[in-house]
Amino acid sequence: MDFENVLTLIQKELRDAFRNRWFLLYAIAFAALSLALAWFSVSGAGSFGVAGFGRTTAGLINLILLIVPLMGLTLGAMSLAGEREKGTLIYLLAQPISGAELLLGKFVGLALALTAALVIGFGLTGVFMVIKGGGGDFRVFLTLLILSVLLAVASLSLGFLISAAVKRAATAVGLALFLWLVLVYFGDLGLMGTAVVVGLKVEQLLTLALINPLQVFKLAAVFDLRQNLEVLGPAGIYAFRTYGGALWPMLVGLLLAWVVLPFLLATWVFKKRGVI
Template identity: 50%
Template sequence: MKAAAYPVPALRAPSAVSNTLTIAGRELRDAVRSRWFVLYTLAFAALGLGVSFVSAAGSGGTGLSGFGRTTAGLINLTLLFVPLMALTAGAGSIASDRERGMLAYVFAQPTSPVETLLGKYLGLGAALAACLALGLGACAGALAARGLRTDPSSILWLAGLSVLLAMGMLSVGLLISALARRTSVAVGTAIFVWLALVFVSDLALMAGAVALRLRIEDLFAIALLNPLQVFKMWSLHAADASLDVLGPAGLYASEEFGARLHPIFGASLAAWIVAPLTLAALALSRRSPL
């Protein structure tokens, strides 16, 4: 009698989605275990609570102020904190793997550079989103514990826009990391980009407006090129605050576009997410992992 033959199932190569999710899970676990995640979360929560105290003192109250009063302060805090956090996290990701030889090991596996990049992006993005959620959640929880009313829509809008800004800056950080060969160079470049976006761009815009006599339409168009300015305008617009506080360009945007500002701001931040990530994928595919 012949033994019955049973078909041996063929081994299936991991799919692109499986590879991406595996790398994303590893990046998320590494980020949560690292010191930068804990430090950034604690620092963001502490600074958010500090903004609440300062806002209350400035308005003549005592203790923590209501969340609506602290929105402007938290927007400014996010403008300084989130881009630095996302840029440095992205900049140190690929460059550090290249220095340690880990990138060559990953590319030797049945995975593509694009899958590796997307996995890192999703994993780090999830870690950044968790950091922001914990920080803003701690601030809102402290306000609620003191019996002060909070506006859930303001919290959700600020959290959502903060995540969008973080994802855009993370794309830029990964692009820097894909082009740099050393971690120190990548992180240094990321800090320089942060300084340029936060400080130099505003000064250059004001100087250009005076020297070149730019029209209000041109000022608004140039402001749309800066993701930090877009975040500020969108946050104020979502909080039903007047954009007049941003000067003539803000007044022009409110009167000219009105409700259409939401898709305009959304398209601008989406471009900052997609364009750098695409360039990073091209750079990672064409450069040696060593």
């Protein structure tokens, strides 16, 4: 593998991402909503007695669950399918590069673009909190940024898999939006409704949560914020009592698996399907 080719493709993807209107819209919306949450956290200090990074972090978790997977899924879905539909994918592969170099360069470039958008959003929020004298544990805020990047790249990997399997960009984006709705629905409300209707046991409820990257992120974020999962109900209490100190590395490992496995599967699908 020629890493000079990969680096060139990474630079191309970064430029394309920051010219993408939808990506810029998502990034600006995330930064604006993050700042709004920070402002409410500071302004509510007198009423609730707490403010700062801890309260802002708690508010950001639900915002991240909605916006960040949508950013990653749609950006990944448009990557290969968009190039294939425009015919530029054939042009790229006509150059002295391999398919593996193309996929790795595009994926890393888009992952860096997502990371940059999140760092800017979190950075502006952090600076605002410091200027306004917000207290709390900055480490928790920084950990949430790292978990958000993992969730974004995991979502990108799933979008990449969709993009490798379909021909048209519109179809890929439609499937990505559908998957986003499914993942969001099978969050707390969906799992709660399923548990009531089907009569799931607590260990089955936890298993359903662990196969959803959004819920894995939420479990990890809440655990880091509170050092327990009682706020998430029986499934959270069961997870904490069952895994104890191993819970945090297990959750991070699951997020990493959601990054690597869909990308590897996308590589296999791309090789089987071909360029057209």
